[in-house]
Amino acid sequence: MTSTAIGPTWRRALGWVVLTLLVLITLFPFYWMLRVSLSDNRALAADAGSLLPAGFTLGAFERVLGLASLEEARAQGGSGASIDFWRYLLNSVLTSTLITAGQVLFSSMAAYAFARLRWRGRDAVFFVFLTALMIPPIFTALPNFVLMRDLELLNTYAAVVLPFFFMTPFAVFFMRQFLLGISREVEEAARIDGAGHPRIFFRIVLPMSRAPLTTLALLAYITAWNEYFWPLLVGQGEGVRVLTVALGVFRSQTPQGSPDWAGLMAATLLAALPVITLFVAFGRRIVDSIQFSGIK
Amino acid sequence: MTAAHPARRGDLRVALLFLLPAGFGFVLFYAWPALQTFYLSFTDYSLLAAPNWVGAQNYRAAFGDARFGNALLVTVEYVVINIGVQTAVALLIAVLMHRLTKSSLVRGLLLLPYLIANVVVALVWYNMLDAQLGIVNAVLSWVGVDPVAFFGETSTAIPTIALVNVWRHMGYTALLLFAGLQAIPKSVYEAAAIDGASEWRVFRSVTLPLLRPVLAMVLVLTVIGSFQIFDTVAVTTKGGPVDATRVIYFYIYEKAFQQFDFGYAAALSVVLFVILAGLAVAQLRLLRAGSSDLD
Incomplete structure (x- = not known):
């Protein structure tokens, strides 16, 4: 400059x-x-x-x-302590992929409802979703741990994946920002052709959003890959242990x-x-x- | 909104359909657990039997808990060092990039540590700062300084962890501030140049005031994040030596998952939440984040 x-x-x-x-x-x-x-x-x-x-x-x-x-x-x-690297790598890849797939799809759907649909109470509900950004993870971790225990899901992939699978406030927020910017004419044209909202979403809006979807998927994948706290609580077992947790164990051994x-x-x-x-x-x-x- | 489509009563039905999965996740893993934590904070709950209502006893206990007081102090020390140094370095990087280069390579390289797991970052620095074999101590010995057990001494442990996380976050913070700098009109700088203002003067009288709204948002975000320091401590010092790095988050974790005192841990989580919310509000007020001096 x-x-x-x-x-x-x-x-x-x-x-x-x-x-x-x-x-x-x-x-x-x-x-x-x-x-x-x-x-x-x-x-x-x-x-x-x-x-x-x-x-x-x-x-x-x-x-x-x-x-x-x-x-x-x-x-x-x-040290002779075995670290089953391939196993932990597989666990990390599997859980991060599942989290990313679910989170991106479901958060985009929610973002569509918040950005492109008209319904009473929309902005209030969106605000409630956003407040979740303020909640420190430990605040929800205690009851979520109890829930996983009660469902007998401790030390399963499901426990590691579920809390991040359906949404994160950030993902909804991120996609909504993008979807707000799409021209209404695109939808109107599809509507005249008789397409319903699911069709518009999957056939028109999602393909149009390839760039932000890729970015969101990247961020979701990296965040899931780096997550330590939650898998430490529910995924200590050898079978589902992810790399971050395994590194912590390796270090203390x-x-x-x-x-x-x-x-x-x-x-x-x-x-x-x-x-x-x-x-x-x-x-x-x-x-x-x-x-x-x-x-x- | 309904005026545009008088024939339709909105898209409520289809909206519910689209919101179903995310709404399910939100209620099950965010909203309901958050309410439950409030409830649990008034109970005695050890996971084995059903929660037992004890009123405000956990909160009274928290006020008399010297180790919780220590955890708060240690955390505040961490946040002050971490945020202070990080913001200063990030400002420096942002201003330098603004002046010198728009290169996305430079921006990308500076961002890289932020994308690496806390656990990985902690382990690398744990090696580099090792008292016997660490490269940092090797360099120090070349200039005649005795080896320092960075993670192993009560006086250095928290500053060390704080600086390790400065390394991880400084580039990210700099990018946020850099985006703010780019929004400042060039004409302001040109005017300052015509007036012959010095570099420092321009920074203090032009850049800083105009950057304030962005700086305020960045500070709110980074301070809240900084208060939740956990991973680095869990991997390196585990709260020690003695209680020197037993930060709030780690203390709550120990109470809940090592001593299974869920009721008390829930109460401490509520206290942490209230502190964070209060801090966010106070910061936004103090820094008048909503208004720019440009208006």
């Missing part, structure tokens, strides 16, 4: 130095995850400060992915004296990889959505 750039060149240069430094601070921990995960635990102890992997090896990834035998794992300074840092960082990096991949593919969309939803 040259028009707002007041001041001599050296000031701009200083600005660039500071901004570059902040970007480096942002990126360094990602590099460090990679560096430690490619290191050998014993070499790490002797060489904590080198920028390159200490005693380069893929051993940590082999351990985490279950490709190394127990003896090999122990020899490399692994590592001995205090000599933690398996390489293994821990390899698992951590692998757990973050899907989000990083989504980010590389759709980064601009995510950035734009934050400018859009954060302010309006």
Whole structure:
């Protein structure tokens, strides 16, 4: 923005130095995850400060992915505690996908009712939906936990998925903002052709909304992938344990004296990889959505 | 609305149909549990027997609970450090981006930590800040500073966790503020340039006042989020050393899911909710979020 750039060149240069430094601070921990995960635990102890992997090896990834035998794992300074990475990965993928599918569809339907249909009490009901944004998750977590226990759903996929499956206030809000902007003529034309609302919604409105739907799906998926608190409460069991919970358990199982840092960082990096991949593919969309939803 | 379609009595039926799944989820997992928490807060409930009405006893107990007082204090310390540093750094980033670049690559890179799970972020920094093997202590030793057990000492644990989460959120906050900066008309800056105002003067007298409505909203959102710090504590310090990082959220979690004192935990949740609601209202009033100085 040259028009707002007041001041001599050296000031701009200083600005660039500071901004570059902040970007480096942002990126360094990602590099460090990679560096430690490619290191050998014993070499790490002797060489904590080198920028390159200490005693380069893929051993940590082999351990985490279950490709190394127990003896090999122990020899490399692994704790021997099994982390069933593939299982937890599958659980994370499954629950996040289910949550995203349900949340995006049902929230869009609700948003359609709030944005495109005319009915008495609409704005009041929408306001009630929005108040849920203010409720801290722990506030509803206690009764929801009791509900899952009473339904005998603890340690099932259903328990991990259900509270996020039907809606989130944010998703409804996000889609409503978009649907409000669609021209009425599109619907009127379809109406004249005799199409009912379900048909208009599924055949016209949803296909038109491909861009915001993709963005919402991305945000929903990432949020579900990163969720820790709720699955910690209802999904501790091995069978349904998701990656975030598994990482927490892995961390508390590592001995205090000599933690398996390489293994821990390899698992951590692998757990973050899907989000990083989504980010590389759709980064601009995510950035734009934050400018859009954060302010309006 | 009905005037446009005098023949129809609105779309109530079809609206109900569209609202059915989301409404079901809203009632079952948001509205009804929220009411239940209010009810449970007046009971003694250990999950084994039915809740037993005890009146305001849980609230009286909360006022006399020194560890709850400590949890509040620790949380406030966390929020002050976290929000203070985060807002300052985010403002700096936003202003720098506004002046220097519109690059979406820079914006994207700065946003990346916000998309990574709290658990992952906590573990990476747990490694980097390790007392023996952490890179941060290695760097400190090069400049002659003794190793610091960042997570392991009562005096450093909360600032450490607060700064770790500054790292995760600063880019996100900066993007929100950046969007606000872009809404400020260029003519204002041009006028300031003609008057020969200094950089700092422009920031204080032009940027900050005009950014205030956006800044207010951002502060309300980030403060509410900051009060709910849990994941980082649960993964790294688990409330310790001693009670140094036993923040409200973690304390409630322990009461409910480790001691199964659901009634008391519900009462503490209500207190937390009231604090958050009060803070939001107070912030919006103080910062007059609704009005811009531009009007």
